[in-house]
Amino acid sequence: xxxxxxxxxxxxxxxxxxxxxxxxxxxxxxxxxxxxxxxxxxxxxxxxxxxxxxxxxxxxxxxxxxxxxxxxxxxxxxxxxxxxxxxxxxxxxxxxxxxxxxxxxxxxxxxxxxxxxxxxxxxxxxxxxxxxxxxxxxxxxxxxxxxxxxxxxxxxxxxxxxxxxxxxxxxxxxxxxxxxxxxxxxxxxxxxxxxxxxxxxxxxxxxxxxxxxxxxxxxxxxxxxxxxxxxxxxxxxxxxxxxxxxxxxxxxxxxxxxxxxxxxxxxx
Numbered sequence: 001x002x003x004x005x006x007x008x009x010x011x012x013x014x015x016x017x018x019x020x021x022x023x024x025x026x027x028x029x030x031x032x033x034x035x036x037x038x039x040x041x042x043x044x045x046x047x048x049x050x051x052x053x054x055x056x057x058x059x060x061x062x063x064x065x066x067x068x069x070x071x072x073x074x075x076x077x078x079x080x081x082x083x084x085x086x087x088x089x090x091x092x093x094x095x096x097x098x099x100x101x102x103x104x105x106x107x108x109x110x111x112x113x114x115x116x117x118x119x120x121x122x123x124x125x126x127x128x129x130x131x132x133x134x135x136x137x138x139x140x141x142x143x144x145x146x147x148x149x150x151x152x153x154x155x156x157x158x159x160x161x162x163x164x165x166x167x168x169x170x171x172x173x174x175x176x177x178x179x180x181x182x183x184x185x186x187x188x189x190x191x192x193x194x195x196x197x198x199x200x201x202x203x204x205x206x207x208x209x210x211x212x213x214x215x216x217x218x219x220x221x222x223x224x225x226x227x228x229x230x231x232x233x234x235x236x237x238x239x240x241x242x243x244x245x246x247x248x249x250x251x252x253x254x255x256x257x258x259x260x261x262x263x264x265x266x267x268x
Contacts, residue, residue, distance in 0.1 A: 028099050030257040035096035038235035039089040049120040051233045056121035059192060059230045060128055066191040067132045076188035077129050078181060080195035081140040083234040085126070086116040086153060092236045101253065102237070111142060114152030119232060123157050130160035135188060137161070139180050139200075141170040178203040192227075196234035205239065208247045214240070 028036065042048050059077075066075060082088055091110040095102060110116075126136050136159070142150055147169060154162035168180050177200060184190060199205040201224070204217035225231060245251055245259055 028097070029253045030260050031253060032096040032099050032101075034260075035092055035236055039093035039096065041235060042087065042089045042233075043093070048233060052120040052122070055194075055230050055232050056125040058226055059125050059194060062192050062227070062230075063129050063132055063134060066189075067134070071189040073187060073189045075132075075134040076137055076184060076190050077126070077134055078137045078139055078184055078190055078193045079126070080197065080200040081138055081142065081150065081154075083119065083196040083236070083238075084194050084200070084232045085119055085122045085138070085159075087119050088116055089236065090116075099253070108143075108146060108149075111146045111153075112149040114149045114156060116153055118157055123159060126160055127158075134191065135161055135166065137166050137168060137184050137188075139168045139177050139184075141175050141177070144169050175199070176203065176206045178206060192230055194230045194232065196232040197238040197240075198231075199239055201229045201231075209239070209243060210246075211240075211243045214243055 063077070079085055088110065091107065092102075095106065100106075129136060138150075138154070138161075140150070147164070147167065150169075151162060151164070151167060154167070168183075171180075181190075181193070193201050195201055197205075198214065198218065202217065202221060204221070205214060209217065221229070242249075244263060245256060251259075
């Protein structure tokens with residue numbers, strides 16, 4: 001009897017060891033645990049939805065004000081796509097909950113599906129703008145090989161100007177949107193810009209800005225926010241995160257965790 005008891009005890013110990021090892025392997029890092037919570041907030045918090053409605057309510061007011069005037073060129077609004085118009089939180093959540101980082105390959109599998117939901121308030125606003133004869137230009141840093149999936153996704157919701165002429169993707173590896181914004185300005189009077197990342201609005205945020213220079217630029221542009229720049233909330237990713245890591249995309253998860261812990265302001 002004691003012999004069988006010893007075998008059983010050894011088996012339980014081995015099982016627990018394997019289970020502990022599995023838990024250690026799958027344990028979520030600080031950075032990815034944060035992304036899980038950010039995705040959960042984006043998907044479930046009424047506050048997130050309220051902030052989006054607030055942003056697009058203000059955008060509607062700006063359109064109403066602008067169309068009272070007679071422009072020398074046709075009116076337009078410029079918008080980013082990801083987390084401004086389309087909600088990619090299912091992709092972010094799936095990666096983070098499995099303690100995996102973003103990769104271009106897995107991202108493009110997601111965008112090719114063309115099934116992302118919309119950000120609250122976004123479709124109604126852009127359709128309203130179109131009803132006022134305001135064209136919509138989609139300036140995104142998605143790559144050219146994502147064009148088909150992106151158009152499919154935009155057209156899924158019958159969004160205005162969802163065509164090749166108005167979908168302006170990233171040219172090569174140049175992530176700055178400034179030249180693309182200037183191209184639109186040559187032919188249109190731009191009422192406002194919508195985005196979740198400050199580089200969606202102004203060249204002051206280009207060229208790998210530091211955390212401090214982003215703060216300085218924001219202070220300089222304070223009058224633009226809510227006037228010409230309509231900012232949507234995104235706690236999952238963006239240049240704010242890249243600046244935190246000095247735009248070093250080769251850092252390991254452990255290295256990112258250390259930087260996050262060092263940057264946090266804690267109660268003493």
